[in-house]
Amino acid sequence: DAKTTQPTSMDCAEGRAANLPCNHSTISGNEYVYWYRQIHSQGPQYIIHGLKNNETNEMASLIITEDRKSSTLILPHATLRDTAVYYCIVEGSQGNLIFGKGTKLSVKP
Amino acid sequence: DGGITQSPKYLFRKEGQNVTLSCEQNLNHDAMYWYRQDPGQGLRLIYYSQIVNDFQKGDIAEGYSVSREKKESFPLTVTSAQKNPTAFYLCASSIDLPQGISYGYTFGSGTRLTVV
Numbered sequence: 001d002a003k004t005t006q007p008t009s010m011d012c013a014e015g016r017a018a019n020l021p022c023n024h025s026t027i028s029g030n031e032y033v034y035w036y037r038q039i040h041s042q043g044p045q046y047i048i049h050g051l052k053n054n055e056t057n058e059m060a061s062l063i064i065t066e067d068r069k070s071s072t073l074i075l076p077h078a079t080l081r082d083t084a085v086y087y088c089i090v091e092g093s094q095g096n097l098i099f100g101k102g103t104k105l106s107v108k109p
Numbered sequence: 110d111g112g113i114t115q116s117p118k119y120l121f122r123k124e125g126q127n128v129t130l131s132c133e134q135n136l137n138h139d140a141m142y143w144y145r146q147d148p149g150q151g152l153r154l155i156y157y158s159q160i161v162n163d164f165q166k167g168d169i170a171e172g173y174s175v176s177r178e179k180k181e182s183f184p185l186t187v188t189s190a191q192k193n194p195t196a197f198y199l200c201a202s203s204i205d206l207p208q209g210i211s212y213g214y215t216f217g218s219g220t221r222l223t224v225v
Contacts, residue, residue: 034213043199043216044152087151096142096167097214099152 004088009104012082018075020103022088025069031091033064035073037084038102044087047073078107112136115200115217121225122187122194130185130220132200139204141183142214145169146197155198158183187222195224 005023012018024033032051036044048055048062050071055062061074075082087102113134122128132141140159144152154167158177172191177183183202187194198221201214 036214041197041219041221043201043218044214046213046215049213096154096157098154099144101149101151 003098004090004100006086006088006100006103008101009106011106011108012075012078014080014107014109015077018073018078018082018105018107020073020075020086020088020105021070022072023070024088024090027068027090029068033062033068033071034089034091034097035060035062036087036089036099037082038087039084044099047086078105080107080109083107113200113202113215113217115198115220117220118218120220120222122222124224125189127186127188128222130187130198130200130222132183132185132217133181134183134202134215135181136202136204136215137180138202138215139180140202141177142201142203143167143173143175143183143185144199144201146199146219152199155185194222197221 032049034049035047038044048057048060050062050064064071083106085102085104087099089097116131142157143155145155146152153169155173156164156167156175158164161177161180164175164177172188174186197219199219200217203214
């Protein structure tokens with residue numbers, strides 16, 4: 001199963017862009033990259049997903065490199081409420097999502 | 110509003126007891142999943158079901174059992190064989206597009222199980 005690698009933690013100043021990197025060098029050609037976040041003691045929340053092209057929605061932007069071996073989630077104007085653990089995920093061989101430990105993002109005033 | 114509901118939010122179990130965690134969804138999703146999360150860790154897959162009356166073991170199925178008698182419901186039983194059941198349990202559901210691509214998961218708010 002394709003695995004992802006993310007930094008354990010990151011800090012970001014409130015109002016600035018938060019750029020969260022992810023490596024997925026073993027991703028297959030038809031596997032999507034998904035991003036979720038989890039605020040303490042809640043269920044993970046879907047943010048965005050993509051295959052090859054860059055994607056944007058009301059929450060975030062997803063930049064995927066041309067070789068698809070890495071991606072970056074961008075929160076354009078981070079707020080204190082964006083403090084959470086962010087998971088970068090690809091699908092497992094059985095179609096299920098495999099969650100790693102994620103990146104703990106701390107947005108500071 | 111459509112969603113996925115887990116109950117109870119908190120559950121206490123005595124050692125040696127079986128307990129059942131409820132998960133219900135009204136999203137008309139075909140697939141449902143159970144994950145376990147320990148403090149500071151990611152989510153680990155216990156069981157999943159892609160269709161009614163069928164389910165598969167995930168990475169840590171030992172000591173757990175599930176059923177899928179209805180599309181909307183996927184209860185998880187934590188049996189006495191699970192030696193370390195204290196954890197946060199998350200249920201999720203998903204819909205597959207015709208191309209066979211999952212559109213991501215919708216998660217419930219979780220059940221925190223504590224053995225006392």
